Amino acid sequence: MIAIPFDSSQVMQGIASIAPEAILVCTAITVLMADLFLAEDGKWLLCWLSLAGVLAALGEVYLLGSSRIVGFSGMITSDGFGMFFSTVVLSACALVLLMATGWSERAGTQKGEFYSLILMSTTGMLIMAKGTDLMTIFLGLETLSIPIYVLVGFQRSRMTAIEGALKYFLLGAFGAAFMLYGMALIYAATGTTKIPVLVYMSVGGGMAGSSLFLAGMGLLLVGFAFKVSLFPFHMWTPDAYEGAPTLVTAFMSAAVKAAAFAALVRVAMLLFPGVSPAIGPVLWVLAVLTMTVGNISALGQNNVKRILAYSSIAHAGYIMVGLVAGDLLGSQAALFYLLVYAFMNIGAFGVLMLISQKEDDGYDIHNLRGIGFKYPVLGALLTLFLVSLAGIPPTGGFIGKFYLFSAAVKNGYIWLAILGVLNSAASIYYYLRIVVYMYFMTPEGEVVTPHTPPFGYALALCACAAVVLVLGMIPGAVLTMAEQSVLSLLM
Amino acid sequence: MADLVFVLLSILTVVSALIVAGNSSVIYSAVGLLFTFMGVAGLYVLASADFLAATQMLVYVGGILVLILFAVFLSNRISDAKLSNPTHMRVPSAIVCIALFGLMSNAAVTTEWAVKTNVEYAPTTAVLGRLLMTKYLLPFEVVSVLLLAALIGAALLSRPESAKAALKPDMEEGQ
Amino acid sequence: MSLDKFLVVSAALFCCGLYTIMTRRNGVALLMGVELILNAANINFVAFSHYLGKVMGGQIFAVFVIVIAAAEAAVALSIFLRLFATAGSVEVDTADSLKN
Numbered sequence: 080m081i082a083i084p085f086d087s088s089q090v091m092q093g094i095a096s097i098a099p100e101a102i103l104v105c106t107a108i109t110v111l112m113a114d115l116f117l118a119e120d121g122k123w124l125l126c127w128l129s130l131a132g133v134l135a136a137l138g139e140v141y142l143l144g145s146s147r148i149v150g151f152s153g154m155i156t157s158d159g160f161g162m163f164f165s166t167v168v169l170s171a172c173a174l175v176l177l178m179a180t181g182w183s184e185r186a187g188t189q190k191g192e193f194y195s196l197i198l199m200s201t202t203g204m205l206i207m208a209k210g211t212d213l214m215t216i217f218l219g220l221e222t223l224s225i226p227i228y229v230l231v232g233f234q235r236s237r238m239t240a241i242e243g244a245l246k247y248f249l250l251g252a253f254g255a256a257f258m259l260y261g262m263a264l265i266y267a268a269t270g271t272t273k274i275p276v277l278v279y280m281s282v283g284g285g286m287a288g289s290s291l292f293l294a295g296m297g298l299l300l301v302g303f304a305f306k307v308s309l310f311p312f313h314m315w316t317p318d319a320y321e322g323a324p325t326l327v328t329a330f331m332s333a334a335v336k337a338a339a340f341a342a343l344v345r346v347a348m349l350l351f352p353g354v355s356p357a358i359g360p361v362l363w364v365l366a367v368l369t370m371t372v373g374n375i376s377a378l379g380q381n382n383v384k385r386i387l388a389y390s391s392i393a394h395a396g397y398i399m400v401g402l403v404a405g406d407l408l409g410s411q412a413a414l415f416y417l418l419v420y421a422f423m424n425i426g427a428f429g430v431l432m433l434i435s436q437k438e439d440d441g442y443d444i445h446n447l448r449g450i451g452f453k454y455p456v457l458g459a460l461l462t463l464f465l466v467s468l469a470g471i472p473p474t475g476g477f478i479g480k481f482y483l484f485s486a487a488v489k490n491g492y493i494w495l496a497i498l499g500v501l502n503s504a505a506s507i508y509y510y511l512r513i514v515v516y517m518y519f520m521t522p523e524g525e526v527v528t529p530h531t532p533p534f535g536y537a538l539a540l541c542a543c544a545a546v547v548l549v550l551g552m553i554p555g556a557v558l559t560m561a562e563q564s565v566l567s568l569l570m
Numbered sequence: 571m572a573d574l575v576f577v578l579l580s581i582l583t584v585v586s587a588l589i590v591a592g593n594s595s596v597i598y599s600a601v602g603l604l605f606t607f608m609g610v611a612g613l614y615v616l617a618s619a620d621f622l623a624a625t626q627m628l629v630y631v632g633g634i635l636v637l638i639l640f641a642v643f644l645s646n647r648i649s650d651a652k653l654s655n656p657t658h659m660r661v662p663s664a665i666v667c668i669a670l671f672g673l674m675s676n677a678a679v680t681t682e683w684a685v686k687t688n689v690e691y692a693p694t695t696a697v698l699g700r701l702l703m704t705k706y707l708l709p710f711e712v713v714s715v716l717l718l719a720a721l722i723g724a725a726l727l728s729r730p731e732s733a734k735a736a737l738k739p740d741m742e743e744g745q
Numbered sequence: 746m747s748l749d750k751f752l753v754v755s756a757a758l759f760c761c762g763l764y765t766i767m768t769r770r771n772g773v774a775l776l777m778g779v780e781l782i783l784n785a786a787n788i789n790f791v792a793f794s795h796y797l798g799k800v801m802g803g804q805i806f807a808v809f810v811i812v813i814a815a816a817e818a819a820v821a822l823s824i825f826l827r828l829f830a831t832a833g834s835v836e837v838d839t840a841d842s843l844k845n
Contacts, residue, residue, distance in 0.1 A: 084704070093707075108718075150708070151705075151707055151708035154709065192723075192726045196719060196723060196726075199715055199716075199718070199719040202715055203712075203715075214706075214709055214802075214806055215708065215712070218709050219712065221716055221813050221816070222712055222715055225716060225719050225720050225723060225816060225820055228824070229722075229726060229727055229820060229823075232727055232824060232827065233726075235831075236831075238831055241824065241827050241831055244824050245772060245824050245825075248817075248820065248821060248824055249772065249775050249779075252776070252821075253775075253779060256762070256786070257782070259782070259783060259786045259810060260785060260789075262786070263755075263787075263789035263806075266789070266793055266802070266803060266806070267793050271802070272802060291678075291681060576750065583757075584758070584761070587758050587762075590761060590765060590778075590781060591764045591768075591781075592764075599777055600773075606781065607784070613791075614791055617751065617794075617795040617796075619795065619804055621804075621808075622811075625808065629811050629812075629815050630780075630814070633815055634780065634814055637821075637822045638776065638777065638822075640822060641772075641821070641822050641826075644825075644829065658768055658769075658770060659767065663763075663768050664764060666763075666767070667760040667764040667767070668760070670763065671756055671757060671759075674752075675752070675757075678749045678752035678753055678756065679749045683749070683796070683797070685796050689795065689796060697801055698805065698808065701805055702805065706805050709805075709809055713809055713812050716816055717812065717816055720816035720819050720820055721819075724819045724820050724822070724823040727820075727823035728822075728823040728826050
């Protein structure tokens with residue numbers, strides 16, 4: 080019997096590196112337990128409890144700061160990059176929970192399971208964003224996905240919900256399986272799964288000649304493509320987005336995308352330079368096809384949730400532009416865009432949730448007729464978020480797109496930038512179509528009466544609007560933060 | 571001797587995997603999957619992974635396969651004589667897969683592997699256990715969260731419908 | 746019995762899984778395809794762990810993959826049951842009330 084060595088300083092360092100995740104898991108279990116003891120009319124407490132947990136985790140992220148803490152023998156690293164994405168994911172989670180306060184009872188999601196699944200999924204996202212070993216990234220991916228599969232099918236009496244869950248599950252499982260096989264091939268070619276070691280081996284094109292390594296990278300990319308819904312692995316997106324309760328849709332579109340892109344940016348920034356000549360053109364084509372397919376499919380939709388689903392595919396394409404550019408500016412722009420995207424998308428879904436009377440048919444674009452003048456605040460908010468999604472100044476969406484495309488131009492991808500701008504222009508059509516329905520279409524019969532938002536809900540919407548506007552006018556601080564976090568990755 | 575066993579196990583694994591892929595009945599596919607899992611467990615033994623072979627038998631054959639069989643029987647009317655499992659786009663898929671197989675095996679055979687000179691066979695359970703408690707502690711903990719989530723999720727989705735009464739009427743008539 | 750033979754078996758399993766995924770429309774059959782790919786990846790991990798003299802990382806990864814496969818299968822079963830209760834079938838094509 081050999082005693083397991085115990086080094087208290089390493090243990091403390093390990094605990095520090097996963098402190099936010101630990102807080103989230105503890106909150107999830109507490110919520111689950113509290114659910115058993117609370118009476119039916121006391122369930123509203125669960126939401127506030129979860130929100131408190133998320134805010135505590137966010138506070139812990141800032142206490143840890145951007146200093147580099149390597150925990151668990153290099154499995155996970157808490158650094159500036161992790162801090163940036165933890166902020167994005169945790170704010171998305173906090174916004175969604177804030178909306179859920181006082182709203183869950185209406186959507187039937189006032190259950191302990193709902194909140195604990197959201198918290199566990201968030202844990203998986205943080206682990207994926209901070210993972211510095213392919214094993215951690217894979218486990219984080221699964222930990223974030225499995226709760227989301229269930230959450231999509233949460234309103235299980237609706238056919239669309241369970242169909243969305245089925246499609247999301249099957250395609251997610253394919254993606255995970257391909258990614259795993261890719262990791263197996265990378266392990267085959269190099270004998271390790273640790274990203275820093277892989278970087279060391281692949282630097283200067285050291286692995287470019289190994290067909291196994293290339294194939295592994297390709298399959299890894301396919302796995303990520305499923306998660307961030309890149310063409311041609313995007314088919315699940317509209318179905319899953321439509322089937323999920325809108326709260327979950329907002330959460331998925333913002334947080335899952337951010338976490339998956341976090342791991343993708345880490346892998347792409349560190350490993351792709353070693354294999355660049357082979358993988359650059361692939362990324363280029365993926366980016367263009369993803370934006371184009373997303374935007375073209377969105378044009379003909381009448382369900383607002385599906386329009387936003389296809390628009391989220393297109394946005395994955397825009398963010399890929401930053402990765403194709405491949406330099407500091409490109410990644411910085413991608414990070415900035417992911418942050419803005421989280422706020423504007425959650426905001427847009429939030430307003431739509433108030434207007435629609437029920438799931439499915441409630442999200443038909445015709446229900447928006449006449450909303451604009453009768454309910455000016457809601458109309459203005461939705462317009463603001465859509466304008467930002469379309470990339471029109473003075474919003475954060477414009478700044479994000481501006482930096483993404485200028486990164487492409489700076490690195491000589493002129494055509495990519497032109498195609499991106501054209502796509503962006505095409506997308507204005509379907510975003511403004513929603514606005515036109517709100518302001519210029521006379522309603523058939525009564526204008527729908529939106530729900531009055533509870534206090535927390537209104538607060539969340541205001542926060543989204545404020546962030547979108549502030550980032551549109553003074554983006555400097557956040558851009559610097561994004562730059563710092565990419566630099567901390569490259570160190 | 572070991573080579574012969576390897577060949578037999580490989581044939582068992584691949585042939586039953588072909589049955590999974592090609593047979594038109596879900597039941598036959600499920601039985602094919604059973605033999606694939608057993609063949610893979612045998613291969614693990616030959617690669618000196620005794621603990622994994624046992625886990626494979628317990629979890630895959632004893633757990634996952636039973637779940638899949640449950641899914642097959644519960645999701646098809648058993649009175650239907652034929653549990654159909656139609657296939658689409660057979661020929662192009664087959665061409666893609668065979669080409670890919672050729673490429674991958676070519677890469678495997680032609681690569682110069684830095685194989686260890688003395689391949690040793692030793693029990694692995696103690697080593698694995700120690701590693702799970704030291705170097706791989708974090709993945710171990712993450713997997714526990716994942717299992718908890720899967721447990722809650724599966725229970726939530728398959729619970730009887732009665733909880734529906736708690737929904738407000740305006741959201742309930744979603745469909 | 747050498748490393749490359751293990752890899753050929755693994756490649757064969759991967760391709761069978763891929764073929765299943767590409768051709769089937771039955772949810773349960775698709776899940777079987779995923780399981781085949783996971784097994785193929787596991788053979789790779791175990792074989793490398795054995796032959797290349799690295800520490801046990803590959804075998805540990807394989808342990809986690811088995812756990813994840815079990816978790817996925819459990820969630821899958823509950824989704825299939827729910828779908829069957831609602832729609833009477835687990836064919837992906839019958840689940841088409843979602844338009845494109």
